[in-house]
Each structure stands twice: as structure tokens, then as C-alpha cells.
Amino acid sequence: MAYQALYRVWRPQTFSDVIGQDVITQTLRNAVASQMTSHAYLFSGPRGTGKTSCAKILAKAVNCLNPQDGEPCNKCEICLAANENRLNDVIEIDAASNNGVEEIRDIRDKVKYAPTEAKFKVYIIDEVHMLSQGAFNALLKTLEEPPENVMFILATTEPQKIPATIISRTQSFNFRRISRQDILKRMEFILNDKNIEYDDEALNIIAASAEGGMRDALSILDQALSYGDDSLTLKNAQEVTGALSNEQIVSYMTAIADNKPAQALTSLYQILASGRSALRFTEMIIRVCRNLILYNSNSDLSKQMDSSVMTQELLDIANKFDNARLFYIVDQVSATQKNLKNSNQTDIYMEILTVKISEPQVEQVASQQNPTEVPVSDNDNGNLELDKLRDEVSHLQNEVKTLSNGTTKPAATQPTKKAHHRNNNNRLNKTAIYKVLSNATKNDLVAARDIWPDLMSMLSITQRAMMKVAEPVAASSDGIVVAFDYAMWFEQVQDDTGFLQELSDNTSKLMKKDCQIVLVPKVDWPKIRKEYIDNNIDLSNKDNVKSKKETKKTDPTVDEALKLFGDDIVDVKDD
Template identity: 40%
Template sequence: MAYQALYRVYRPQTFHDLAGQQHIAQTLQNALTKQQFSHAYLFTGPRGTGKTSAAKIFAKAINCEHAPVAEPCNECAACRGITSGSIADVIEIDAASNNGVDEIRDIRDKVKYAPSEVRYKVYIIDEVHMLSTGAFNALLKTLEEPPEHAVFILATTEPQKIPLTIISRCQQFDFRRIPSSEIFERLHFVVQNQKIDAEDEALQLIAKASEGGLRDALSVLDQTAAYSEGTMTVQDVLDVTGMVSDQMIRELIEALEASDAAHAVSKTGELLDQGKDPLRLIEQMIFYYRDLLLYRTSPDLEDLLTRPHIDDAFREQAKTVAVQRLFHVISEMNGTFNEMKRTNHPRILLEMGIVRLCEPEDVPEQTTQPGSTVHNGELEKRIALLEQQMKKWSAAPEAMPRLETQAEPNRPRTPRRNSGLRIATTQINHVLDEATKEELRELRSVWAKVMTKVRAENVAAHAWMLESQPVASSTQGFVQAFKYDFHCQMVMENKNNIMELVQTIVQDVTKKQKVMYPVPEDTWTKMKNAFIERSQSTQEESSEKKEEDPIIAEAKKLVGPDLIDIKD
């Protein structure tokens, strides 16, 4: 028989063999023994955590000749046939390559037929999130009310892509990442069973590199066993996985903490020239600093560290690095890691990040004048002399020198005005020409409502408009007088679209489209007085014209006013 990969040979055949998924195994076993299992299940979780294996174990358990049982016997014809894949009533479908509506319709048409070899028809649809929208819709009704002899088990690594209408029709089980300790125990069992000579540290490193996936761990073990000659060592695992040894990472971290950028970049270049992946390298550095942070926080967290064991060098290094420094480095490296994943030149970004971390974080401010050379010793002497002098002055206040200042004459303080305001004089005068008391009274009656809406829309705009009020209004516009010049300036500059907001709200409240013209109160007073004087002079002229005799007026038009002498 041809050689089989280790992950196929040691695929779990019972719920007891499922590593790290005891919560799921117990739930399914209780449902099996009580004969209360559902017609549809959804298994979600990362790759290599046992989703498809659990589905096949469940299919064997419900079809076992000794059912109801908590574990399949793996000895009867049904169990052996399902394990080998020779029973046609247990159908495994890869949704990645069978994701169309026609394939799901074929399932829907055939599911109504009773099974021919075992008690239940079981459909195991792997990577179900790859189904198209039409395929999901075709599966809905069948999944909700399948025949009594049919069970559906859906498996996926991306449950967020599955419609909620599908999820609501299934019992969902979330498979967790398998702890490194359980992966190590499983690897230890495999190497003993396969008679592979391997160091425990090498197996621990494989468990760490698998990131919670037992299938990945078995694949790395298989590959490393083929690579190594004799005993499988840590170096063999490092060569196969592309990881860097803890000793090399420690030396690189020491260079970073010593702010030795040249040595740190040189060490990084040496590792990359050996074929190490830049992304894998910075990821290991992040986890190394994370271990330093957890150990520095509490040595009791040793079980949570990613490294196989804690040595004296690691303990000493954890004592020398400050906690704030660890926070800073992890944050900076994580940002660099994200940038490296989006570039074609990750090595450059890695070297930039290392140089940045070697620079001092806090630069003291310069307290002396440029060119001065006050050393710490001289500064301490000056401080001591000042303290002695202060003690003398506190004991004898009359000895304290008095500063003679020449009193400046009191000058009248003129209020500051913003001369940069550009008042729309022409438009305001036009508004005044057409303004009426009725329009102003109407606008003022609803102004409180306008300000309430302004506050609800924009608190800052309400603050600028609070010390202002409408002073004149026509059908086309209104004049808004501001108590403070600065508030008027902010509104005139239309910060945050204040004018547009106020005009929109005024139109909404009054049902009239009006333009607002901001003006400071003192400017408004002058403009109002000028308008009144102009209006009075215009009225006097018009009244004079009305009182003039029409015959005299006609005579002025004919010969001119200079040649006419009017006598009573």
C-alpha cells in the first residue's frame, strides 16, 4: 500500500479522539444517547480543528448497528463502510467546486428517497460558505423540513458569509483553536506510535507553529521527519518552517533594547539572507515581546507564553525592559507588520521599523540658551545658592530687593474691533428698503424655535448664534445683529456651514426663503441711523416737491429756475 500522510492515518475516528473540542463532543454524545439529535448542524471554526472529522464520526454514530450509542463502534459494516467511503448514503460534497444551483437541486430531488444501506442519509457539505446565493435559496426549504431519514451537516471556516436564514435553521457548533499543550500530547503519541525519534522541544515548536490546527501540526511533523536524519531536532523544525531560533530572536531584541541600530539591522539582514520570511520574523518578534510583557506582568502567566520553556536569560531580559517600552514596541511592530503585508518590499519596511525602534523615545527639552554650556554640576550649585538666598529673604523680608517700576499713566482702553469684517452694506440697505415691521415681528416670534433646531443640528453653530438677534427683515432677507464681533466673524466666514444651516432652518420654519446678513451691533446702529437720516431727507424732498405750485414747476421746466423770479 502507498504511504499515507500522517494527518490521514491519525484522523479522529471517535469523539474521544477530537483534541480540544470536549464541549462539542459532550453535547453531540448526549444528543445521540437520548436520540434527540437535530436534522441540520453547522460546524464552524479555523482550519484543522476537526470539523469534517466530527461530521463523519456523527454520521457513523447515528448509523451504527449498536445505536443509540455515544461513540461509534468502528467495527460494524456501517461504521467501516462510512470510514472507507463506500456507503453511498453518506455523501460528502465540496461546496467550493459544487456551488451552483443545479448541484443543490440534485440534492433536493434525491434527498426524499430512503437510504438503501444504513438508517440515515447524511449530507456533509464542506466549505458551505462557497455556495452561491441561488444555491443557498434552493437549499432553504429542504434544510428547514428535510425527510425524517436525512441529516445535513454544514462545515465552514467563514460563518460570516453564510446567510442568517441558513444559520437559523441549524444547530451551530464553534470549533476552537486547539491548545498547544494538547497538540503536543497528540504529536508525542504519533511519534511513539510511528517510532520516530524526536526531541520534546522540537514537538513543542511544531505545536507552536501550527497556530491551533492539528492537521497543520501533523503535516509539519511529517515533513520534518522526512527532512531530518536520525533524531528530529529543533534546528530541523526551524529549517522546515522558516522560523528563527529563540537565541537569534533574543540577540536581536538585545540589540534593539541597547539602541544599537547597526547591529540590529545587520542581524536582521543575516537572518533574511538565510531565507527567513520577513513577515514570519517580525511575527516572532511580536510574540517574543508579548511573552516579555506577560512574564513581566506576572510570572504566574507562564502557561500562556508561546515559548516551550523559560530560561534564565529570558527572566533577566524581562526584568530589564520597562512595561511602557513593551507596550510601545508591540504597537509599533504591529503597525509595521500590517504595512508589510500590503507591500512588495517587506524587508525595507522591516528594517525601517527596527531603526525607528532603536531611536530614543523621549528627547529632553532644551532649557538653556543655544550655545550655553551649563553642566549638571553647575546647575546644582546654582539651585543650592538660590535656595540659600530664599531662606535669607524669608527670615528677613525687609532685605528682599524691591523692583522699581515706572508707573505708566492710565490710558483709556479702547475696545478691540475686528476691522477685517466685510459687511454686505449694499445688500443690507436693500433689505432695509423693503423691510416691514410685520416681517420682523413674524421672524422674531419663531426665532426661539429656529435656535432650538440649530442647537439640535450643530451645537457649535448654536454657540456662535446665541448672542444675536434679527433686527430687520424683508421677504427676501433679514439682518442679524451680533453682540460680539468675533461671533459675527465666525458666522460670516461660514465655519461649519453655519449660514447655510440657519437659512435652511428659517426657510423650514417660516416657509420663506430668506438670506441672512450678519453684522456687529455697533455697525448695525450706525447703518440704522444713516438709513433713518437718508429716509428723512428723502421724505422732505418729496414733501417739498408735493407743495410746489404746478404752474411754477412747469415754468422751471420751460425756461429754467435761474430766469424765474417768484413773487407772492
């Protein structure tokens, strides 16, 4: 016989087998036992919580020849036929693919006929919210005046999409998410029955990943067992679910505790490079902070810590966090989560978050400067928040380097924003930038942008992460000006002469000619370009440029092109 998935093999066959829905199963069992069942039920709730299973059990129970306290016997002809999906009087319909008026009218025409084998003809309509408005109207009349010995069981994950006129004609049951403890007990029971060895922490990770769905938990368990060759280990569960390993989260949180942004960023890059989800990573940070808060409470609350998360290594650094800082970290991570769900720049948001929570005084400074400002967390203002943080992140770069070298900089000697800006200017190689601009052409810039993805693929993972926020903004035959969105990364690459040389060498290989890479912060680029235009216009062409500017004085794009490249390159034509 072909292999069957665990969630199919272990599908509940009686109400007592259903996990985590005791109130619902007890109500249905009593209704069957007292023969007070309704003609229509609505089962709603998250996926994998037992809606369809309860519908099938109810269909068996009302037709069972030998029911026992409201439970189907699973031994009579009716029960056996239902278990083998060959009972003609139990009709399952997928509303997602049968959502038209004609399908419901067909049901309405057939319900008038008596059951062929069982006592009740039961229609189970799954994902009923997918029905069209016309189909709901066709179903409404049948629910209002149902024929005798007919039962409808509607199942949905989105009850808000069902018309109130339908809901009011059914008995409604809301299935809740299954608790992690109930999921754990069920998985332990299944593994023990199959005589499979397992790691308790691995089960905890799977239960957490299932998010309250029993079917999801069994599917993940099935996948982990296949990956581990019929054994369940912690590593297998982490790989299958994408959960962070203990070493990864300990390394990251230790760097945060020690206020070492450079080390924290290194840990972040390793975590993201291993394929871990940024959103799953933020969830883990919040779980760790929650457990640290409980641990620091010095009360019975510490007994409620999640043992699958809180390793001895994390407990050892607990005294480095006070609750105020943990609350701050949770707030920052929560705000970042909202941005992650609506952005494709997840790496950048994670980098900003890492710097912020490893240097919490930045937030204190910002709040002092803007005491009445409400923190921005929605997606519409996400870019504003990034711009606001740019100066603070740049301000921290010197500290990152100092701290990563094992030294400490006195607070009184920390550079101000103006001093830091002057430091950026000192790093700029304006001579090289002007040299590129003096021979810059559009074709060279297009060629530079064409080879840019290939250049990125030649870099290491860490180098690629730094260059993600950079792009060519000007190019000539022998040079490319690359602008960085954030001064922090500009400084780091500019100071790394080996990396800068590697960029130039790789670019030369791709361009098949000598080509120098010159760096500039994007925030400074407009000013540098304007300075070049103001100071380096070819005087011999000044009158010609002036005349062309007059002919096109209403087009600022042409004016800028003439200023930057000269009239020998730009040919102005009237439409």
C-alpha cells in the same frame, strides 16, 4: 500500501478522539444516545479544527448497528463501510466545485428515496459558503421540509457568507481553535506510538506555527520528520516552519538592549537573508517582549513564560529592559505589522523599525514636538510616517557609526537637523554631479537603468540591502547619478570608499566603458538639479532656448528638458 499523511492516518474515528472540542462532542454524543438528533447541522470554525471529522463520526454514530453511549462501535458492517468510504448512504459533496443550482436540485430530487443500507441518508456538504445564491434557495426548501431519515451536515470556515435563512434551520456549532497544549499532547502521543525520538522545543515550535489547527500541526510534523529522516530535532522544526533560531533572536534583542542600531541592522540582514519571513520575525519579537514583561513582573506571572522562546541568554539581558520600553517596542512592532501586510517594501519597514526600537528616544523627541499627534499606523499614511522619520534616521547615522566603533557621544554634542544637513552637503561631490549633468542624455539613463538589476546581483547581501533604496536619476556616457531614498544609506555608502569603487568598477564592466558612480540623497536631488540648470545654461544658445520656450511655454516638461539638456539634444516639434 502507499504512504498516508499523518493527519489521514490519525483522523479521529470516535467523538472521544476529537481534540479540543469537548463541548461539541459531548452534545453530539448525548443527542445520538438519546435519539434526539436534528435533521440539519452547521459546523463552522477555522481550518483543521475537526469539522469534517465530527461530521463523519456523526454520520457513523446515527447509523451504527451497535452504538455505545452515542459513540460508533467501528466494528459493525455500517461502521466498517463508512471508514472505508464505501457506504452509499453517506454522501460527501465539495461545494467549492459543486456550487450550482443544478447540483443542489439533483440532491433535492434524490433525498426523497429511502436509504439503501443504513438508517439515515447523510449529506455532508463541505465549504458550504461557496454555494451560489440560487443553490442556497434550492437547498432552503429541503431544509424547511426534510424527508424522513435524511440528515444534512454543513461545514464551513466562513459562516458569515451563509444566508440567515439557512442558519436558522440548522443546529449551529462553532469549532474553536485548538489550544497549543492540546496539540502538543496529540503530537506526543503519535510520536510515542511510532517510537520516534523528538525534541520538546521542536514540538513547541510546530504547535505555535499551526495556529490552532490540528491538521496543520500534523502536516508540519510530517514534513519535519521527512526532512529529518524520521527524527524530530529543533533545527529541523525551525527550518521547516521558518522560525528564528535562538542565536538569531538573541543576537537581535541583545543589540536592541544595548542601543546599538548598527549591530541590530546587521542581525536583521542576516535573518532576512536566511529566508525568514518578516511577519513571522515580528511575531517572535512580540512573543519575546511578552515573556520579558512576565519575567520582570516578579510575580507568579513569570511562571506563564513560554519556555520554548525564553532561553537563558534572553533571561540574562532581561534587566536591560524596563516594562515601559517593552511596551513601546510592542506598540512599534504592532504598527509595523499592519504596514507589512499591505506593502511590498518589507525590508525598509523592518529597517525603520529596527532603528526606532534600538533608539527609543527618537519616539520621545517626536512626541514632545507633536504632543497631540496620533501615531500613524494605517497603510494610507504609511509613506507619511516614513517621510517624518527620515530626518530622525539620518540624525542617528552619526551615532550608529560612533556606537559601532565602541565610543559614546555626549548628548550635548549630538548634531541638530540643520548641522546634519550641512554634513550631507559636505559629503556631496557636486563637481562630479555637474559633470554628469553637463553630458546627460535620456538614452544613457535608460541604459543605466537596464543594467541596474545585474549590478545589484553582483553585490553581497548586505550591500544589496543598502542599495535597495537607490536608483539612477541621471546618466551620461561616463557617469551615473544615483539617488538614495534615505540619507542614512547615502552617508553609509558615500563614506565606504571601497564599496563606492566596487560599484563604479562593476558598472564599468557591465557598460563596457569607464563609468563613475556619483551619489546624492533623493531629498537634495531637485535642488542640485535646479542649481545646475540656473548656473550652467549655455549662453550661446540662450536666445534659441528662449524662442523655443516661448513656442512651448504651456508645456513645463519641454521647458525643463531644454533647460537641462540644451536645444542641441532636444528637438521640439509641433503636433
